[in-house]
Amino acid sequence: MARLPEGALMQRAAAGLAAACADLLGRVYGSRVVLLVGSGDNGGDALFAGARLARRGAGVTAVLLAPGRAHPAGLAALRRAGGRAVGTAAGEELVEKADLVVDGIVGIGGTGGLRAEAEPLAGAAARSRAAVVAVDLPSGVDPGTGEVRGTALRADLTVTFGTHKPGLLIDPARAYAGVVRLVDIGLAPPRDAVELEALQHADVARLLPLPAAESDKYRRGVVGIAAGSSRYPGAAVLAVAGALRGGAGAVRYAGPAGDAVIARFPETLVSGGGPRRAGRVQAWVVGPGAGDDAAPVAEVLAADVPVLIDADGLRLADPEAVRGRAAPTLMTPHAGEAAALLGVSREEVEGARLASVRELAARYAATVLLKGSTTLVAAPGGAGAVRVNPTGTSWLATAGSGDVLSGLTGSLLAAGLRPMDAASTGAYLHGLSARFAADGAPVSAHDVAENIPRAWREVRG
Template sequence: MRTAHRVETVRQAEQTLISRLPDGTLMHRAAAGLATACANLLGKVYARKVVLLVGSGDNGGDTLYAGARLSRRGAAVTAILLTPDRTHQQALTAFTRAGGRTTTPDNAQHTLKQADLLIDGVVGIGGRGGLRPPATDLIRAAEHHHVPIVAVDLPSGVDADTGEVHGEAVHATLTVTFGTHKPALLIDPAREHAGVVHLVDIGLTLPPPEAEALQHPDVSALLPHPGATSDKYRRGVVGIAAGSNRYPGAAVLAVAGALRGGAGAVRYTGPATAEVLARFPETLISDKGPKHAGRVQAWVVGPGAGDEQAPVSEVLALDDVPVLIDADGLRLADPGAVRRRTAPTLLTPHAGEAAALLGVTREEVESQRLWAVRELASRYRATVLLKGATTLIADAEGPVRVNPTGTPWLATAGSGDVLSGLTGSLLAAGLPARDAGSVGAYLHGLAGRYAADGAPTTAYEVAEALPTAWRDVTG
């Protein structure tokens, strides 16, 4: 599992460690990891031209010490000092003694044009706001000349704690971060600026994280596995109240996801019975509505519901089982009824739906995703799965889960219906809402990669790829 911590938490852990170590040890550890990562990216170091973009403080110090190491290995290293009067003096002395050269921003254009690598040491994790001149012009020049950029701890110009980007920011080829990931390295829009992220262990002891991203072993450990005595009812039954005369396909796709999600059976109620049975004859059908559909261990309501509010209200009143609310259900659900529920509730909005629930613009949600998912979870007293380029899962307590899988090809009609059915099935199989949302998003994203394989795909093909994703995760 990858974990991410806020700036204040990292600072406190660093100070605790620094108090027990000889002066400068922590910075040298960071610089050694940074230099190694840069050397690996270069392939060979000798005679390569490396440019350092050096700001003030410790981030600039890490950069200079790493530059000194690369210089001693034969690289031609030039440091562009953005604030000469505030440059880390000990690191600068070590850099020049190792053979490194310095220059000013005014004289740096020719140096950048010839560079094999640029190391971004403009600002560290404490930076606020976008890049400012002359750093902006120098970064643009490097990008114009297609110079690979390595960001030190964090791409300059992004907010470490929130993942927000206000103004110009570095687009790194590689980010070398120290001690722990920062939320911005996991959460869009900042994540798009980080490139490949490499974590250097510098010995920090850290408390529980602000955010975390599951990996294959974590997901495998959470997946339901039937035992020798399992039957379809012991494995869980998920109810699907979805579809309408206008959107029957949403019901078909939700059932498709549910059948591949680990529960033993799927009950369907709604106006798309014929369409569902034509594709999935194993589905258990009810024409009496959710309240009288039979026993289930979780409900999914809302995909393709149109303006049919009755099924949504009926499902919300069933307070003895978990409920997943998606799509039209989010618009039709009474907020008070959601908040009054005592059984787990999982909301799965995309950015536009989240904006409507919060009373803000879609742009605000997309630029402040971490805030949005936490605010929704708090306001509705529910677990929230906020869909998007970075899907986030949050509840009232614990770290925000960040889904690392997926592909842009998942932005296709019906994809969310498959995710709802899959996640509802995991709820019925016994997973807590936070785990069901996290595992569902992970498998769905992985299935999307398999289904697309670099080309356009459909929601139904994503559903068909779920068994492949499941087998991949479980080894």
């Protein structure tokens, strides 16, 4: 990216940054502000914002990590406004005594974690009672992937410019950003450069399948659920609970947990045999609580309709059969399942979610929804924009909530949504349902399923 020293974009960025700092401080006059300034434009933003705060009466000190290479015009502006600049020797003490620390060490030009000279300052910022504001991105996180290799600065607030970067949206980096505030600087990224996209209420509202006057239960789509086992009958019940609220006109269940399903949901069309004998469906969900029986997975994969593979199904599915399918396939692993499919450790998947979801989508020629603290959806082949779910909540980390998601998403598939839309809409409604269900207290997977209609109503406005 070209450097934009004294350009209008940097001035807009600095103005937005200074305004956010002032909001956080409450009273600017007399406050102690410390700027951590690296060698690039990110440091320039911090210096210009510092100058604005100094003009409003803050005591502003810039700690220069590369004294000979700090943004010259920014440094001059700070000095003119009455601020001062020092080297790193006194940096830790200054940070510890500050009211506000502005992290301008590195932004989108950063590579690798923090360098050795910056690490003690990150430690001091963590110890300090000062609020920490990151400029564009917390220094030390990978801007493009959300990976954190080494130390990174932890911010309370990140003021980002023009567009959200993947590093602000994907864990583990996301956890370093704190609250993210977007400042419009009049610069949008080119459409084909978009790496990540997030649906909003209006997008989801447009995708939700609604019955028309002439609809009947078959035209709305029938979803088949091949899930559960004598060991895990509850997974079948939870998948059906999600499926009944996903917009399909009927839910067929094929598997050994029919009695449990019918006892809880008498509206389910239960059949005793395997998926092949269950009657026509427009999409199948296979795998939740399935145990070790590979036969239903193979039967479902042979069907000429969209298939969602989850949980045990992911282990039991023949990769060649998945890759060879003509109809769409959607896989919904959590990090552990993704790790097993990729032959790496769970930690590697959690540390590199974006790369992992793309790799799986490429290997299986399938749409892949990677679950967890950040849920991502990649299109078959792994290229193009990945969708990140903005509604997730850690209250979802409860047994069985994934079964609800697979039923819900399968229902959306049966109702006619493309796999990418079904997956991202399913995750969106699922997260929202969990937020409604939790409202500050623990929830069960069943509570999540019961709140799906509320999430629909909320999205439709």
